[in-house]
Amino acid sequence: MAISDTKLRSIHGKPYSGAPEITDSDGLGVRVTPRGIINFQYRYRWQGKQHRIGIGKYPAISLHEARNKVAELRLSLDKGIDPKAAASHGRATAKPTVADCLAYWKKTYVDVSLREKTQALYKSTVIKHMTNVFPGVPAEEIPVRSWVDLFTEEEKINQRRARELLVQLRSAINWCIRRQYLPECSIMKISPKDVGVKAAVGETVLSYNQLAKVWLAIERSRASTSNKLLHQMLMLYGARNSELRLAVKGEFDREEDLWLVPAEKSKMRKIIRRPIFPAIEPLLDKAIMTYGDVLFPGPDLKAPMSISGANRFLGRIKDVAGVGDFTAHDFRRTLATRLSEEGVAPHVIEKMLGHELGGVLAIYNKHDWIAEQRAAYQLYADKILSHVKMISG
Template identity: 55%
Template sequence: MALSDTKLRSLHGKPYTGSPELSDGDGLGVRISPLGAMAFQFRFRWDGKAQRISLGKYPAMGLKDARALVGELRLLYDKGINPRTYFDMEHASSDLTVKQCLATWMDDYVRKQLRTNTINLYEAIVVKHMTDAFKGRPVNSISVKDWISFFSAQEKASQKRARMMLIQAKSAFSWCLRRQLIDRCEIMRIEPKDVGQRSETGERVLTFNELAQIWIAIERSRASPANKLLHQLVMMWGCRLSELRLALRPEFDMKDLIWTVPKEHSKMGNIIRRPIFSQAEPIIEKLMDAYDNVMFPGHDLNEPLSISAANRYIGRIRDDMEGFGYWRAHDFRRTVVTRLSEEGVAPHVTEKMMGHDLAGVMAVYNKHDWLDEQRKGYELFADKLYWHIKNFK
């Protein structure tokens, strides 16, 4: 019978008289001592002999992580490679510090296998704020109390960032545990619910009058033209911020009036085609006249505006709009879809406007982008927005 977290929690640390080993499947099992100490192990046969590899102690290693590690070991086994070689890494050491663990995880996994946006997210949170934590101390010497004190200090700066930092850190240390770079990490005993606050699921749909107020606040603010125009275009296109923030000049076909987002800039890894509608065209031309290849540069004209600079800017705009309530740039996406749906724009068109792939059979066989229908939808939305801007003033 497969193991479960509930069963493991019920047995851990308590007197135990049952079978010394419980099986989960695919060679994964957990050994339990009479005192309730538990450790995961992987059983397999090599050269006709039974083999066993110790994976890690519970709860420092969770069931989910143990299953993930066994999956990787099974892949080696199926390829005719001894699973023990998985742990033969030249930099393996149980004395790694937080900084060394994060650096190894980033270099050997994150930067090699994950998308640019995810890499940037890890660098902006866990790498930036945890690299210098517990300087010189081996990870396995840091107690739960030490970790709680660290995150309590982080909560004072930002509740939501503290929780996200914990989640990302657990991913990093779990990766290190599975590769036996460290033999334990007490942070794995802390649950996300114990730290900070969860990022709220966005629900706000802005009215056209509210959009007009934000637009005017952007116009009146002190910021670079690139930063201002970036957010005004995001408001009208309903695109993800980084799809536009990272945009380069060749992505904008001013002859056929099509903006093509390459898969490298897309969250879902797909190519997105959107029309350059009539109200957006002069803004794009203005940007092309002002800048070179990078359409929305930061301090360095050859580098895109950073996500932190864009977020700080919106934070300043939001703080200056007293009594307006909380909103964020991502709410523009929900607003575009909702308002156009109210105007009768078909769901498959708004899905394409948002850069989503269609579901089911249509995703396989229908590659049409409905650019004409998208264009009409965007122009309808922009017309209503401009009317409210004009009348609000």
């Protein structure tokens, strides 16, 4: 049965429970998701096997345009040319798609100008989630209505992520426009304030009892030793994730009992000096004994684990700890808050967090208060571990 534009309009963007595939003619058909997302496709036989080519999403691609495209592909087939190869050749000189724009942005900006942590962030968000939207459709030809529909669906999944994806994609598209890779794109007409919600400023501070529950959830999990040690040490040190996750054995001076974070791994681009204190020693020794130089490796046991791997583990821990929502960064805020309550001096806490001091202290005083840091770290660890003992019986 031939597809009609009326039928497509009645399906688009609405809950759908009918047949997942609807055929037209000459190999053209559509696949329809339960959410009413419609994708045109061309099915054909080549060298005795069935093949399928995606043509694009409706309504960014109209039924008329889809039929014209199929006619072109059938002509290639009649000439003895695999339509898939013909389509790939045509795309080489075609107008850039969203996927092309993201690839160009990644190659010319993300990979050459940003820090590893920021690169990983973009790869796990906008590049991962937006590369396959509107496949085959030139980015400059996607109407505003289609973008609105797309981000309306994203809002249903996650309000905060929807806005984050829009902000990041606008940034990537704008880069392509400024570099003359793309003439224009209607996504630039959508304001971030009209999509989703803004990520809240972190305010989570865990109690010692909550920290103990998280500690036990980590200890009892079936995760790798690498992941367990990383997150327990993050709790005790209040360090930035990348400072510890990327750490190697040589950064820990056992003779001086110091952990020296190199400037290139520091957010402030300056060396951070933290003490090795009694409660951290068994965890550090176990990491060195188990893994050697790279203290917190990923699955290959050679390179440090990725930020996405660490975040996935902490996400699983949140589900079982029963203390509400929190992130690894909240360990830093918690350490600062709890030690302030214990009377630890602000400048000592700032050094523990790896912050730069302000005013005269920043210019003239290069002292790191290592002894004071060590005493504060041990006090904090003792508090956590005493609550671990209490709730574990």
